[in-house]
Amino acid sequence: MGTIDVDGLTKDYGEVLGANDLAFTVEEGEIFGFLGPNGAGKTTTIRLLLGLLEPTAGTARVLGADIRDERALIEAKRRIGYLPADLGFEEKSTGRRVLEYFGSIRGDSRREELLELFTPPLDREIREYSSGNRQMLALVQAFMHDPDLVIMDEPTSGLDPLKQERLLEFLRDERDRGTTIFFSSHVLSEVRRVCDRVGILREGRLVALEDVEALLDRGGKQVRLRLAEGENEFEPIDGATDLERAGRSVTFTYTGEYNALLSHLTSYDVLDVEIDEPSLETIFMHYYGTTDEGSDAAATGDRDEPTADGPATDERGEPAADKRDDPAADERNESTTDSGSESRAEERRSTDDSGAENRPRSEETDA
Numbered sequence: 135m136g137t138i139d140v141d142g143l144t145k146d147y148g149e150v151l152g153a154n155d156l157a158f159t160v161e162e163g164e165i166f167g168f169l170g171p172n173g174a175g176k177t178t179t180i181r182l183l184l185g186l187l188e189p190t191a192g193t194a195r196v197l198g199a200d201i202r203d204e205r206a207l208i209e210a211k212r213r214i215g216y217l218p219a220d221l222g223f224e225e226k227s228t229g230r231r232v233l234e235y236f237g238s239i240r241g242d243s244r245r246e247e248l249l250e251l252f253t254p255p256l257d258r259e260i261r262e263y264s265s266g267n268r269q270m271l272a273l274v275q276a277f278m279h280d281p282d283l284v285i286m287d288e289p290t291s292g293l294d295p296l297k298q299e300r301l302l303e304f305l306r307d308e309r310d311r312g313t314t315i316f317f318s319s320h321v322l323s324e325v326r327r328v329c330d331r332v333g334i335l336r337e338g339r340l341v342a343l344e345d346v347e348a349l350l351d352r353g354g355k356q357v358r359l360r361l362a363e364g365e366n367e368f369e370p371i372d373g374a375t376d377l378e379r380a381g382r383s384v385t386f387t388y389t390g391e392y393n394a395l396l397s398h399l400t401s402y403d404v405l406d407v408e409i410d411e412p413s414l415e416t417i418f419m420h421y422y423g424t425t426d427e428g429s430d431a432a433a434t435g436d437r438d439e440p441t442a443d444g445p446a447t448d449e450r451g452e453p454a455a456d457k458r459d460d461p462a463a464d465e466r467n468e469s470t471t472d473s474g475s476e477s478r479a480e481e482r483r484s485t486d487d488s489g490a491e492n493r494p495r496s497e498e499t500d501a
């Protein structure tokens with residue numbers, strides 16, 4: 135049994151399938167990257183795993199607890215850290231009060247150690263925090279009770295490059311201590327730097343589950359050349375696709391061996407060479423024959439199969455209902471379909487003796 139076992143997990147929002155028959159396992163002690171463009175269903179899946187949304191079909195086990203079993207999930211959550219996409223801290227509270235609150239519920243044995251790495255201004259009110267400071271506070275909150283599993287929704291967002299680097303290094307160290315990390319992202323470069331395996335999600339469906347290296351190999355490398363004046367012809371090499379030439383610049387995607395490429399290039403007068411990892415866009419191109427990066431295409435489930443000609447998207451030209459554009463949508467959804475809300479209230483009652491009135495965080499953060 136894995137740390138997370140997902141089995142046929144489906145969330146039908148009515149208009150769209152936020153998760154469509156997902157099945158995968160996250161093994162103990164790995165960093166699992168959950169990669170997909172905006173609207174692919176990453177947040178939906180995470181919220182299902184934490185009991186914040188009720189599945190339409192299928193289920194998952196998280197640290198052995200069936201997500202449909204409220205009591206078992208509440209118990210499991212004591213060993214889970216969660217960093218949501220929308221942090222939703224109580225704006226008038228200070229960072230210190232937030233941490234004290236969470237510490238009183240779940241423990242804070244690693245708080246001081248984490249505050250050396252991530253440094254939110256603890257005595258200022260959250261409403262004065264920059265987005266990076268909010269993110270750092272959320273990171274301390276997610277890890278300070280030394281959880282066995284940490285689920286993070288786009289954890290690097292808002293962090294400057296130095297802090298992002300620090301976080302990725304920290305995640306590798308956590309993995310080495312045996313913590314299991316489930317981490318959603320739409321940035322391939324960060325996923326490749328820390329994750330052992332990656333699941334690619336598109337329109338609610340898991341379309342690939344791979345070792346990161348295998349994923350990158352398949353996507354090919356992006357090669358850009360600048361040729362010297364007079365180099366008017368460039369013969370494509372085996373393994374090169376999408377070759378384009380503009381003036382003296384040549385670009386192509388290459389899936390062959392480096393040595394073959396380098397010896398091919400010696401036949402030309404080359405002024406400059408850049409070889410980069412494939413973009414998420416290129417990877418999507420590989421898997422779906424389309425570059426739909428960044429779209430918030432609605433998942434219409436088996437109503438539209440992906441084809442070589444184009445995406446399985448909602449072609450009506452209407453934007454899908456999106457909770458970010460309609461904050462009330464989530465609330466409506468939770469109040470009508472989320473049987474977990476009662477259990478969250480119960481969890482607070484049973485663990486929170488600091489009084490609910492001045493709770494320094496939102497429901498979302500308090501997963």
Ligand SMILES: Nc1ncnc2c1ncn2[C@@H]1O[C@H](COP(=O)(O)OP(=O)(O)OP(=O)(O)O)[C@@H](O)[C@H]1O
Pocket residue numbers: 147150151152170171172173174175176177178179219320430431432433454455456457463464467
């Ligand atoms: N409460 C909701 N009601 C209706 N549709 C929703 C709701 N929440 C999400 N959706 C839709 O479900 C799909 C998946 O959304 P989700 O937020 O899970 O994607 P995501 O991969 O996390 O995107 P992002 O990277 O932008 O956060 C989208 O089409 C979205 O518009």
